[in-house]
Amino acid sequence: MxxxxxxxxxxxxxxxxxxxxxxxxxxxxxxxxxxxxxxxxxxxxxxxxxxxxxxxxxTRDDLVTALIDDVYTALADAVDAAWAAAAADDPAGRIRAWAHAFRNWALANPAGFRLIYGDPVPGYQAPEGGAAPDAAQRVCTGLTALAAVAWPKASQASPASEDFQWSDFDPGLLSKIRPAFPDLPPAAVALALRIWGHLHGLLCLEIYGHLRTQMLSPDKLFREELAQLVRSLGLAA
Amino acid sequence: MxxxxxxxxxxxxxxxxxxxxxxxxxxxxxxxxxxxxxxxxxxxxxxxxxxxxxxxxxTRDDLVTALIDDVYTALADAVDAAWAAAAADDPAGRIRAWAHAFRNWALANPAGFRLIYGDPVPGYQAPEGGAAPDAAQRVCTGLTALAAVAWPKASQASPASEDFQWSDFDPGLLSKIRPAFPDLPPAAVALALRIWGHLHGLLCLEIYGHLRTQMLSPDKLFREELAQLVRSLGLAA
DNA sequence: TGTCGAAACTATACGGTGTGAAGTTTCGAT
DNA sequence: ATCGAAACTTCACACCGTATAGTTTCGACA
CATH class of the missing domain: 1.10.10 (Arc Repressor Mutant, subunit A)
Structure with a gap:
């Protein structure tokens, strides 16, 4: 002993x-x-x-990888917590909570955001496995959960034009999503990824300073984005 | 002589x-x-x-700035050319042409895309003026032109929730846009910026390799994005 | 309790980077 | 032919990641 x-x-x-x-x-x-x-x-x-x-x-890349793992996990925790804290019977509220948590975290940790989503550091090459891909999938899964709840209404408001197949997606991601939402079609996952892209794009432009050259109130733009998103999902109050 | x-x-x-x-x-x-x-x-x-x-x-940053200016100008030229090449009486076609030119350029010049929109290089700080902000505004202006044509229909399909003012935007951008489209409200410029964000986000995720972890056919996702965009603008064929 | 050995850490070195100061060469203008 | 500015080289410095070899520390076990 x-x-x-x-x-x-x-x-x-x-x-x-x-x-x-x-x-x-x-x-x-x-x-x-x-x-x-x-x-x-x-x-x-x-x-x-x-x-x-x-x-x-x-190696230094190993250290950076560890940092990315930690930071990405923190981000995933933050958005998951915001999702959990919002009322379960208010899908639109949960989407807003999730998205605002995402943006607030990014604005509070711009360097972390760059570390995760940008070129972390000269010559850095991300390894295969690790916590970062897991966290990315958690983010993605959370988003899919949001899309899943809205899908029944959203799909009839604006059905997908492309015919998505399960084979279009990463098996690892699907293995976490499909059990949780058995009725979800591939197009709903595509929708989730598109939403991710929407939010990510605005945030990137803002954090990397490209938005400030055109727009003086990025938060207003983000709120508008969320309002349109909620509406396009057929969740308008 | x-x-x-x-x-x-x-x-x-x-x-x-x-x-x-x-x-x-x-x-x-x-x-x-x-x-x-x-x-x-x-x-x-x-x-x-x-x-x-x-x-x-x-200084090396000055060189990088010059490169950014050149590369950004090339990008702006590419999307402008694609816009001009598309039929003027087909707004949806012009949007698609613009967006595909944007993506194709980015995929053909990933390093250039990173140079413009990412951390170009350790410790680099973008200067105030120069050709890059001009090119950014050209990109933005092109997008606004697309939004302007669609605005009459788009605004009644999904009116803005936030009340945007002209004071929300950069005067330099407005000085190029407002003369060309006198009837355009501030909300239409916000729409243009949102569209920029949508496309930028998907492209960022794709180029930085975050999409490939989830989605195996990014081009299909991008086409879907464009289809939904055209529809949300009330331009569906 | 003394000794061994692994782990933690330092010292030194190499090649890479941006950048400053000083010296040299080139070459057009007068 | 000569002067002077511009182009370029040389040397130097501080910083970086990292490899190698040597040193210290300290828990484990006889």
Missing amino acids: AETRTRGRRERLRAETTAEIKDVALRLMASGGPDAITLRAIAREMGMTANAIYGYFA | AETRTRGRRERLRAETTAEIKDVALRLMASGGPDAITLRAIAREMGMTANAIYGYFA
């Missing part, structure tokens, strides 16, 4: 250091953007040598 | 070198992404020293 305690101690220290590295990296990112994430800066902040970090992350 | 000839020669050489620098930079970007744009790599390619480039661009 002393054994497990001490071994636990080693692992605890290691976990703490790992957490501190990620913490410092996130702080640097928040203050100086994704490019401020340099091993040397992190080490400087921690009173270490840059090479010491290699004991915790094999 | 010998005077003007020789002075012209100096300037011509200078212009040629400037063009070659940008050319090499664009080639590097196309093959290795925006991050491959390094002064040293350019100089290496040209058989020069990296510092020689400082005679043409005061």
